[in-house]
Amino acid sequence: MSRTRSVAAFAAGVNRRTVLAAAGAVSLSAGAGYALHPTDSQAATTPAGAGAQTPVAHSRQAATTPLTPFTKGTTVASVATPRNSSGYRRLGDGPGWQRVVRTELAAPRSGRAARRTALAAFVQFTDLHLMDVQHPLRLEYLRSHDVHAWRPHEALTVPGAVSLVERVNALRGAPVTGAPLHFVMTTGDNTDNNAHSELEWFMKVMSGGRITPNSGDPKHYEGVQNSGLPLYWQPGSGARDHDKALGFPYLKGFLAAAIREVRSPGLDLPWYSTAGNHDALPLGCYGSHGDPYLTEAAIGGRKLLSVPAADAKKLQDAIKNAKDPRGTGYRDFLKAHARSMRPVTPDEKRAPYTQGDYLKAHLDPAHQGAGPVGHGYSSANLDSGTQYYAFRISDDVIGISLDTTGAGGHYEGSIGTAQLKWLDRTLKEHNDSYAVVFSHHTSATMTNTRPDPARPGEKRHGGAEVISVLCAHTNVLAWVNGHIHKNVVTPHQASGGRSFWEISTASHVDFPQLARVIELVDNKDGTISVFTTLIEAAAPHRTDYADLSQTGLAALYRELSYNAPGANKALAGHAADRNTELVLKKG
Template identity: 65%
Template sequence: VQHPLRYEYLRSQTASAWRPQESLSVAGAVSLVERVNALRGAPVTASPLHFVMTTGDNTDNNAKSELDWFLKAMSGGRITPNTGDPRRYEGVQDSGLKLYWQPDAALRDADKQLGFPRIHGFLDAAIGELRSPGLNLPWYSTVGNHDALPGGCYAPGDSFFADFAVGGRKLMELPDSAGKAIWDNVKKGGDPKGQAFKDLLKSQARHMRSVTPDESRAPFTPAEYLKAHLDPAHTGPGPHGHGYTQANVDAGTQYYAFRVSDDILGISLDTTDPGGHYEGSVGTTQLNWLERTLKDNEKNGDSHVIVFSHHTGKTMRNLRQDPHHPREARHGGDELLAL
């Protein structure tokens, strides 16, 4: 929630830009882990749970700090969900701006007018150290667009975004007209490389606020994402890699199949489009792999398959080419569901 690339200032355009509870995301994830651990079995059969699957956007800003928090939340460890100044929160919730809930302040902000309370010490608590017990059953991981793309929607690899992420300036407010223009463009997929977003940030340089630079906010690559899952420190209850294997690292892929039970096969897809935009699709290579996997499963007489993906069929409409595979076609939700 303190990441410089976040666009909370678009809140007036879209509720997804910022939500009042987001500073509690890590604490909420740990609480969810504790709740899952407390479940003794299915409500009807009492059968014990087999595994947990995350379905993407395990991080928000494609930041190394967040990846570390996610893996420790899932497999166990101590977490300090804070970047920048280690002594205090530096983000929109202590900005004095009425657009955001200011929990520690007396300011009558927009959220307090809707009933949100004033809570002394809220932000200190939100960035304080906590310990996750880790899940007590195996867990698997599916990738989402926020795990791979700057802002969840721009093609990765631009050094401007990487430098901005670890830097000491953060934009917290924007005129509604400029916000509407940038958001309308994003919704239409009109800025896949983030050039308009970059131009906006440059044009607003004088209006940015100072925050403490932090290298831990640097973006991670898909290879680093895989290697972090394969780190023995994050194995927890297993499996090692949480679905990913060294074969994924070698091939540069983030999709895999795993055995749920004797008669159920699990398949985890990578539906993020490296060409940019928050909607997804799959490349021909992955679609062909899926078809082979389904046919092999049928030949073996297995009766059921569960397919996991971050995007739904309706949000796989982005057929922009993968810049790393420019000759490969992309395939949308309709084609995937037909298969």
């Protein structure tokens, strides 16, 4: 394979082809193939050779100064760490995480740091879960059975995500090579309740704008946190509740601040989008948008806030065990508890959005930001009803975004035969480029082979079959995903030495609230290294309860998430799942 160019060329001057290629997205939908050449700087909206193309934005250009590692603001430098040892724990600056060299797939060779050249560098966001916390269909009341089914920090997802955008904008290069960052990729669950309100907030967080994270009553919060129910943290009330008993503070004005306008600068980098189950399905698990009762309940004026623990357990078990993929049981559950509902202000913005709505939002010029047009998606996706595509990352690397959501319902994933064949074909057609694959689900969570209602006769394929396809190609370096809210790095190796790394990254809604920088380098010794470096939001680790500004809320978002009752304290993963060097043999 001819893979001689790299982003190291930026050190001496900007490589025009790489700059254009870094932003050039070419969608490849089922049944229509598009050429993907290093010089592409356009997003295809029509089949190859069938007419005009739509230009996309260029990626950030690097300065002409020599490249130096940039670790400021990364977890190599510092990590949020508890300052006290018991009770409700305040956070402060802690020591950074060391980098671990992973050698399961290849032996590293001495002197490689002096030889290596950068191929690409980018950032992964995953599982932002931007939440309309006043949405009538939310399942907060499951907390009566499972304490972590509702989290005290959920009203702050928007300022928390904006702070993550601010962190990326402050990065002046990649942490290991200093190479320019090409783009940001979100790997799904960008929204939480599949609501139009949340989709609008997500697009503005990423591309810039003013966001009011409120729905219903434009002046007042209406939800579980001013309900007076001790099951939930009541921040503005002096009354005792279960969370205050654990040390959660009294914060006058918290709810008014949580629904106040937030301003996002938008990413300075081009960004691409991958859908997750919470983006595709109401509540992330119910497959039908066609039930008029649930649609009306989403925008209506009644909200269920509490149910007995036994009822909560039955509903949660039905969701976990995929006993109600279309939501008919949930509809009956809501009807059975109708008398317990409380009045709220109706709002049509809470209606569920469809796949078409999701694509149109990305294609809307109002949300272009730093580009590219469509953020990976094109009108070809809209026409064919698909959400997968390929794009040029750099001269030597392509990216492939998969759609692993199960449209038939349930939160685990799979892909259809057409998409699996497309993946195989795309890797074959571009075997002179390295490839990075993106998806929401991990290989282990692609177990839901329930048919897609839009393609009832098409077989669905799980994670093992995707691994088999990826291992059949020597150009695959990594599969980058999320969904499990935990840092896990997994080696995959097939016979003949073909191998790749699966990089699963923790969410930005559960502590430790991370994103990841990924760098690809050629060690010039027969090996490739994939460097992963975790980053936190820009908000300070220490909180000030008197500071309810946008930045203060983002800091509080992190601290509350650490203290959330029932939270899994192991989501950061082991040291070998965090800041790493993942070594591979060249294909």
